[in-house]
Amino acid sequence: MAGESAGSFVNRLAHANGLELGDLLSRVGEGPQPVNPHLPALAELQVNRAALDHLAVLSGRTVAQLQLALSHLEDRFLLPEDGQACWKWPFRVQEWHLVRCCDLCARARGVDEATWLVSPDRWRVCLRHRRFTDADRGRGPAAVRLETLPEVMRAHAERLRLESRFGAAGAELFADAFQVVTRWWERTPDVWSWTQRAWGVGLEARELRTAPLVIYPEAVQMAREMLRYEQQAERTRSVRASWLEEVQQLVGGWGLEGVEGWGELVQWLDHHSRPAPAAANRSGRRGRVLAVGHSRLAEPSGSLSERSCMV
Numbered sequence: 001m002a003g004e005s006a007g008s009f010v011n012r013l014a015h016a017n018g019l020e021l022g023d024l025l026s027r028v029g030e031g032p033q034p035v036n037p038h039l040p041a042l043a044e045l046q047v048n049r050a051a052l053d054h055l056a057v058l059s060g061r062t063v064a065q066l067q068l069a070l071s072h073l074e075d076r077f078l079l080p081e082d083g084q085a086c087w088k089w090p091f092r093v094q095e096w097h098l099v100r101c102c103d104l105c106a107r108a109r110g111v112d113e114a115t116w117l118v119s120p121d122r123w124r125v126c127l128r129h130r131r132f133t134d135a136d137r138g139r140g141p142a143a144v145r146l147e148t149l150p151e152v153m154r155a156h157a158e159r160l161r162l163e164s165r166f167g168a169a170g171a172e173l174f175a176d177a178f179q180v181v182t183r184w185w186e187r188t189p190d191v192w193s194w195t196q197r198a199w200g201v202g203l204e205a206r207e208l209r210t211a212p213l214v215i216y217p218e219a220v221q222m223a224r225e226m227l228r229y230e231q232q233a234e235r236t237r238s239v240r241a242s243w244l245e246e247v248q249q250l251v252g253g254w255g256l257e258g259v260e261g262w263g264e265l266v267q268w269l270d271h272h273s274r275p276a277p278a279a280a281n282r283s284g285r286r287g288r289v290l291a292v293g294h295s296r297l298a299e300p301s302g303s304l305s306e307r308s309c310m311v
Contacts, residue, residue, distance in 0.1 A: 001109060001117075005098055006072045007045040007089065008116040013059055015113065028054050029085030040116055041098065041137065043091045044072050050085035052078065071095075071118055093118075096303070100133040100142050102126035114142070120303040123212045125156045132201075136209040141202065144213065148200045155217040162223060169288040170223075172298055172307050173230065177222035179310035180264045181215045184256060191255045218254055225250065226268070230290060235273055244269065264310065271297060271309040 001009075014024035022035035029051035036042075047055065052073060056063045067073045077094050079086060101115040105126060117124070123134035125146075130153060132144040146152055162170040185194065194214040195205040203210045229243045244265060251257075271293035289295065297309040 001101065001106065001111065001115060002069050003117045003119075004070055004101070005040065005044050005093075005116045005118050006047070006070045007040040007043065008098075008114075009059075009070055010045055010055070011040040012111065012113060012115065024058070025087060027058060029087050031087040031089065035089070039089050041100075041114065043089055044093045044098065044118075045087060045089050046077065046079050046094065047073070047087045048079040048081055048085065050081065051087050054085050096120045097122045097135045099124050099135050102129050102131045102133060103143060104129040104131065120301075120306075121212075123209070125152070125216075127153065127156055127160070132213050134209050134212070138207075138209070140207075140209070144201045144203065146201070149197055149213075151217045152197070152213060155220040158220050159216075159223070162220070162227070166227070166288055168300065169230070169290050170227070172290055172294065172309075173226045174219065174223040175298070175304040175307035176268060176294070176310055177226055178212075178215075178219040178304050179308040180268060181219045181222055182211055183264055183310075185211045185215050188256065193255060221250065222247075226272075229269075230272065230275070230288075232275075235275060240269055240273075268310060 010024060010028070011021050014021045017024070020035075021037060021039070022033060025031055025035060026033075028047065039045075052063055052066070055073075056066055059066065067075070071077075072094055079088060096118050097120070098116045099119040099122065101117050102124075103114075105128070106112075106115045119135075122136075123132065125132055130146040132146055132152075133142065159174055162174060164170075166173070185191075189195075189206045189211075194210075197214040198205040198207070198210045201213070203213070205214075225243075225247050232239055232243075244262070247265060248262060272291035274292040276289045276292050276295065290298075294309040297311055299306040301307065
């Protein structure tokens with residue numbers, strides 16, 4: 001499956017051939033034994049080039065096909081050659097996080113067991129099947145059903161539209177907004193609307209995995225407000241003050257009237273005090289880029305925290 005972790009794929013490949021995970025890995029190359037059967041959910045498999053060649057033969061795929069679908073098998077992640085095929089399974093992920101795949105998405109591909117995807121963030125929303133999955137390994141459900149939270153589904157769809165229309169700028173503005181609202185949740189997780197959403201899907205209001213889910217609608221609203229500011233031709237004190245006042249009124253409606261001094265909003269305004277001119281993209285059309293301060297602090301890709309200027 002595209003985006004799947006190498007460990008998850010190898011685990012499924014073993015079971016599809018009537019083998020235990022360790023038995024298949026012994027055919028891939030030399031590695032530490034015994035193999036913990038829970039490894040695919042906890043950490044990621046690493047192989048060298050020779051072991052990747054063996055895995056390609058065992059799976060009936062080319063090396064190029066495996067590397068295209070499974071990012072952690074790309075050349076930059078391969079173990080150094082030591083004269084024989086070998087693999088390791090350290091208790092860490094080489095890059096990003098292992099997030100549970102939506103079971104209904106997997107089932108549509110003929111996969112009936114737990115599958116893990118490599119994700120820049122610790123959580124994902126499946127719009128088609130109304131599921132929230134994450135990297136949590138606790139006692140809660142593997143997937144949270146979102147039928148009772150239509151506002152979260154609407155927020156996710158709105159985020160996708162924002163990113164589709166404004167490209168990287170839309171994605172980065174959502175990242176900024178998400179970081180701002182996350183900080184507010186960390187200080188005041190007991191806001192009634194957030195608590196209600198958490199309880200509505202059987203989660204604890206103060207549980208860490210709860211935050212991305214319950215703040216999603218407000219994060220998207222904040223991203224829209226940030227976009228409105230970015231579209232301003234002027235960044236004068238009066239424009240800044242007017243925007244800040246309007247956003248404070250919006251946030252007050254969320255039950256956050258007493259948020260500590262609005263420091264995050266002021267910080268964001270400081271990072272966006274100097275607008276950047278639109279840049280031409282490859283098609284010759286004028287694309288939107290974000291403020292100078294934002295571009296200096298944010299990464300062009302990666303997790304939401306990395307794409308945000310709210311460091």
